[in-house]
Structures are given as structure tokens and as C-alpha cells.
Amino acid sequence: MYEILIYLFENYFDKGDCPDSATLTHKLTMAGFGENEICQALTWLSDFTSQKDSEHYSAALADSTSLRWYAPSEMEAIDIEGRGFILFLEQAGILNPLQRELLIDRVLKMDGSNASLEKIKLVVLLDLWTQNQLTDPDILETLFIASNTHLRH
Known part of the structure; x- marks a missing residue:
């Protein structure tokens, strides 16, 4: 997952926004990442951007x-x-x-x-x-x- 996050940061940092989940999954697959790793990274990112963890504090x-x-x-x-x-x-x-x-x-x-x-x-x-x-x-x-x-x- 760490490698996917680096890939996303390197490829989308300057653009300011990531594509939708389906497009991103396709791009990550084409970049050689495995389906399980992509799913895990996208789930982590979804939780990360939703800020749902902040509800616990x-x-x-x-x-x-x-x-x-x-x-x-x-x-x-x-x-x-x-x-x-x-x-x-x-x-x-x-x-x-x-x-x-x-x-x-x-x-x-x-x-x-x-x-x-x-x-x-x-x-x-x-x-x-x-x-x-x-x-x-x-x-x-x-x-x-x-x-x-x-x-x-």
C-alpha cells in the first residue's frame, strides 16, 4: 500500500485532485499494482479523506x-x-x-x-x-x- 500512496502523491500532487475510484483503480492496475493492494489502499484513502476517525476524539x-x-x-x-x-x-x-x-x-x-x-x-x-x-x-x-x-x- 505504501508504494501506491507514493505513486498517487507523485502523480497527482501537482494536479491537486485524484480521479474517481474506478479510473484510479484502472490506472493503478496499468501501473502494475495488484488488485488486493489497490483495494486496501483505496479503502485506507477513503477512510483518510472521510475524516470519520475524528469522530472518536x-x-x-x-x-x-x-x-x-x-x-x-x-x-x-x-x-x-x-x-x-x-x-x-x-x-x-x-x-x-x-x-x-x-x-x-x-x-x-x-x-x-x-x-x-x-x-x-x-x-x-x-x-x-x-x-x-x-x-x-x-x-x-x-x-x-x-x-x-x-x-x-
């Missing part, structure tokens, strides 16, 4: 100043580098606590495997893209250049 969480503790299952799926990057995004003001929770939910639902830093960054990019927040080059620089420097120290 209070809107007041967005203004929270509490510290996030990860459950053992979350720590198993998201390594220390990934958790550090999520914390960096919060501290940089790119994510609020509600967006952090939605990011963690989305990353955990990706494909059942461990969430690498690249997967987390892709989910953040997709989220910012769907919210039309990628027009500010400072966000991209903060997201990818500054985060790499921050994580090395």
Missing part, C-alpha cells in the same frame, strides 16, 4: 497541552525515530494534539507493518495535501529539512 483535544504516552502496541508499531518525528511536528506547530492522534491512527492502519519514518512523513504529506496546506514552502522545509537536522542531534 473531542474537538477540545486540539487545544490540549497534555503530554502523549504511547501504548505498548503503538510503541511496537512506531519506532523511537517515528515517535520523535511526531513530537517534532507538534513542537514545530505543524500538528496539534488532535491532528497527532489522527496521524497515529492513520499510520497504525496503513498495512499492519511497522511504521517507518518515511511512512509517517507520507501520511503527514497526504494530510497536509488534502487540507491544502502544502502551498507554503516553509511548511515543507520545516517538515523535511529541519526535521532531519533535529533528529540527528
Whole structure:
């Protein structure tokens, strides 16, 4: 599924919108992706864009100043580098606590495997893209250049 998401981002980022599900399925099949993988990715994207996960959280969480503790299952799926990057995004003001929770939910639902830093960054990019927040080059620089420097120290 990760490869499909990268393909979609690379091919539709500049256009601003993805084609309908049937057209997208055809294009992904022609690009060599398997039917099961396409179905899984489209289901994940549908859930992602519907924002139905946000119904599980209070809107007041967005203004929270509490510290996030990860459950053992979350720590198993998201390594220390990934958790550090999520914390960096919060501290940089790119994510609020509600967006952090939605990011963690989305990353955990990706494909059942461990969430690498690249997967987390892709989910953040997709989220910012769907919210039309990628027009500010400072966000991209903060997201990818500054985060790499921050994580090395």
C-alpha cells in the first residue's frame, strides 16, 4: 500500500485532485499494482479523506497541552525515530494534539507493518495535501529539512 500512496502523491500532487475510484483503480492496475493492494489502499484513502476517525476524539483535544504516552502496541508499531518525528511536528506547530492522534491512527492502519519514518512523513504529506496546506514552502522545509537536522542531534 505504501508504494501506491507514493505513486498517487507523485502523480497527482501537482494536479491537486485524484480521479474517481474506478479510473484510479484502472490506472493503478496499468501501473502494475495488484488488485488486493489497490483495494486496501483505496479503502485506507477513503477512510483518510472521510475524516470519520475524528469522530472518536473531542474537538477540545486540539487545544490540549497534555503530554502523549504511547501504548505498548503503538510503541511496537512506531519506532523511537517515528515517535520523535511526531513530537517534532507538534513542537514545530505543524500538528496539534488532535491532528497527532489522527496521524497515529492513520499510520497504525496503513498495512499492519511497522511504521517507518518515511511512512509517517507520507501520511503527514497526504494530510497536509488534502487540507491544502502544502502551498507554503516553509511548511515543507520545516517538515523535511529541519526535521532531519533535529533528529540527528
